[in-house]
Amino acid sequence: MPKFSHLDARGEARMVDVSAKPVVMRQAVAQGEIRLAPATLQLIQADRVAKGNVLATARLAGILAAKKTGSLIPLCHPLPITHCEVRFEIPPSGDRIRIIASAKITAQTGVEMEALTAVAIAALTIYDMCKAVDHHMVVSDVKLISKTKKPFAPDGPPSPARRRPQPPSA
């Protein structure tokens, strides 16, 4: 039977202990969508061509929210993410905006909650900015798309401090 990673032997909530996990580069991508009236979407797009403010605001809200994930989701680790981006796609149906967020970190635990939080708050920001003209928006299909990790191998020459352990023959 599977075990809930956040519940201790007596079922009480706790943060998962990642103290002994290796530090690796991790990336997560999440997506979601906000369904809205075609007329609302046209307004956003008209504005977007001219000034892009609805989506620009939602993008920043999503990035800022990703950085706050550890204080929003009670048992998430606070993580100094190294990258976050939020982008939007408008499917041909013309009745929704798809939100795709990616987060990265070099740490002992992953960033899927950061990517999901960025999507959710970006979607709610679109909702907030359009709610005066559209009373029937729905945020849906918020889910994880991918989660990857790889060894941390920084670019460029290793620093002297890092080079020290290197054997002369290497």
Added chain:
Amino acid sequence: MPKFSHLDARGEARMVDVSAKPVVMRQAVAQGEIRLAPATLQLIQADRVAKGNVLATARLAGILAAKKTGSLIPLCHPLPITHCEVRFEIPPSGDRIRIIASAKITAQTGVEMEALTAVAIAALTIYDMCKAVDHHMVVSDVKLISKTKKPFAPDGPPSPARRRPQPPSA
């Protein structure tokens, strides 16, 4: 043609000016759902009977998030809400949890974003707590259910200061 309330004459983002709006009691109710494997739901329910931690954690996360809405959604007003509650329903299908959040305030503007934020963060908290056992959860159908307002008429005897302007004949 409808107007976007958050965009000024030149289309730049701004908070809506509510300075001259009357102070009234406002309530908003939002809901959403997280779809998960029936086995995951059974685990949550088994735990819930015993100690209720997954849903208890999600409930608190939603309430705390409602209080932070003004710092999460860029153009929302910061609002000292007077009430927030989050509850859960499990439809007979047994494959999802419905999250219903209500927020109230006595202020110059409404709290629909607070209720929606509570739903979204409560759903993501369930996701976070179950992601070790279920990799296919989806947050969906996050939407506003109702939004009401009524005059502010405090309970009980008016305070002396409030009573002072009352005409003797009233």
Added chain:
Amino acid sequence: MPKFSHLDARGEARMVDVSAKPVVMRQAVAQGEIRLAPATLQLIQADRVAKGNVLATARLAGILAAKKTGSLIPLCHPLPITHCEVRFEIPPSGDRIRIIASAKITAQTGVEMEALTAVAIAALTIYDMCKAVDHHMVVSDVKLISKTKKPFAPDGPPSPARRRPQPPSA
């Protein structure tokens, strides 16, 4: 049998609904103490005469924490407090610092948690600043001292808007 104000009919956590409570002026005073080695206290006092930094830092930490109470204590209402002050007393025993904090608001609910939070965080700040020289400090006796309320009767001439309802004969 007394009832817990934060638990609903099914025992689930929720904020108390204060939407219909009258707006009155409220004040709360709390206190607590940190016990430390007399030598530590002498160091603080010597510094305090000269520059007062340990207590100045603790005072500001307490005031800032009072303003964050709604985001620290899950079911507290977020409250725009109108006043907070933190002061210190050193009893003749010379082995502790007493911390007294007062908070005020004109609102629908009281500020005892704000005063208590100011005391606790001010005490922990003293702990943090002295922990390099004293490993046996203890924070104790954190409690509410008083809690009062009175009608909101602003100083000075009422504003025209407020004066309007006043009957000519009053």
Added chain:
Amino acid sequence: MPKFSHLDARGEARMVDVSAKPVVMRQAVAQGEIRLAPATLQLIQADRVAKGNVLATARLAGILAAKKTGSLIPLCHPLPITHCEVRFEIPPSGDRIRIIASAKITAQTGVEMEALTAVAIAALTIYDMCKAVDHHMVVSDVKLISKTKKPFAPDGPPSPARRRPQPPSA
């Protein structure tokens, strides 16, 4: 000799007690500028015409910061502002961007620190976004432009609760 409003009888820091001040509508306007290389400004403007991101980001950062003023400036009151806007002007000299921020509230104390904080953080956001191409930017002349107050007289029909004290003959 003038008195510092934030220092008590013994010179210790404290929040000013505004509990008994009347609730009035208050507005403050502040401005400041960031000086940058003409080439940097041209890049911003070229981008601005197309997508406006540098200034759109700075605008939102300023608005969000205004909402956080009470947690940034230790002795400021936490204030639920009712409006904030940030706009930009480019003087003919072509070597700087002027930032103008306005904040409003219906409260017992004013919002000049909110307006100033919006200006400062908007300026630093421009700095952050351009620092890869310009190493000599300077933020200057951040100051208050105006500060006004007027009675709170909400728009539209008073609510029944407000109307009640009104004498029939008024």
Added chain:
Amino acid sequence: MPKFSHLDARGEARMVDVSAKPVVMRQAVAQGEIRLAPATLQLIQADRVAKGNVLATARLAGILAAKKTGSLIPLCHPLPITHCEVRFEIPPSGDRIRIIASAKITAQTGVEMEALTAVAIAALTIYDMCKAVDHHMVVSDVKLISKTKKPFAPDGPPSPARRRPQPPSA
């Protein structure tokens, strides 16, 4: 004469510079207690058996507060903790709840303030949830229990990047 680590040569407050300290695994355990009426404790326990909400809420509040320590205690370093747990004990006297919090990190400085902050905020949360039925609660004996550190030796196979410096003969 001992030196205060947070005061510079002129006695001004500053963060301790830990930039050159080694990165090691650190753990701290703190405890404290809240004294309350036996009847209050019985209410909590009755509820706890059924749904556990008072202690569940306090536990989450403590964990969330540990993550915020760097923004609450002015001279603490902001630390991405890798673990935090909060547990409760009820001594046979039946008139208090003991709160024990543990925090861990792999970093250049320790987490004793995180553990102490978790204890203090968990205790205040119990206070907040019971204050409608008990007006004489006292938070006491908040202190550090242990503080340990050990080399960072991640579990499992070292990542390729980490393995690289390893000499072939090792």
Added chain:
Amino acid sequence: MPKFSHLDARGEARMVDVSAKPVVMRQAVAQGEIRLAPATLQLIQADRVAKGNVLATARLAGILAAKKTGSLIPLCHPLPITHCEVRFEIPPSGDRIRIIASAKITAQTGVEMEALTAVAIAALTIYDMCKAVDHHMVVSDVKLISKTKKPFAPDGPPSPARRRPQPPSA
């Protein structure tokens, strides 16, 4: 033509991806000034000799703000800084206070925005504390003074875990 590091191919705002950058020790120093009436400065200095509260408050506000930079400047990385200090100089002209802030970190990206944010918020805190006696203060000349980096070479004996990869012959 130079490129804006924060704008992606389509000019949309994003955080710079620093995931693959090496971890090095970084320091940044920024400065700025607040111009005020000589009489205001004399008041601050008189107080400062006695208790130092205006500058002590500004110093702590600056340090706390440095720790919040990632939540204030939208595209900044959240960074667990290892050191921050803020100091003040009063030039012979007697009409301004110069604020100098330094921040350090061992990370994949630098801390110039942290140092600049500390300066700006310390300056605004002086403004806030003196605004009752001086209505003509101006914050000016906020700029970066230096930015350096060097390899991370922790003090003292390497930990066993770190020593392991070291070749026996080294």
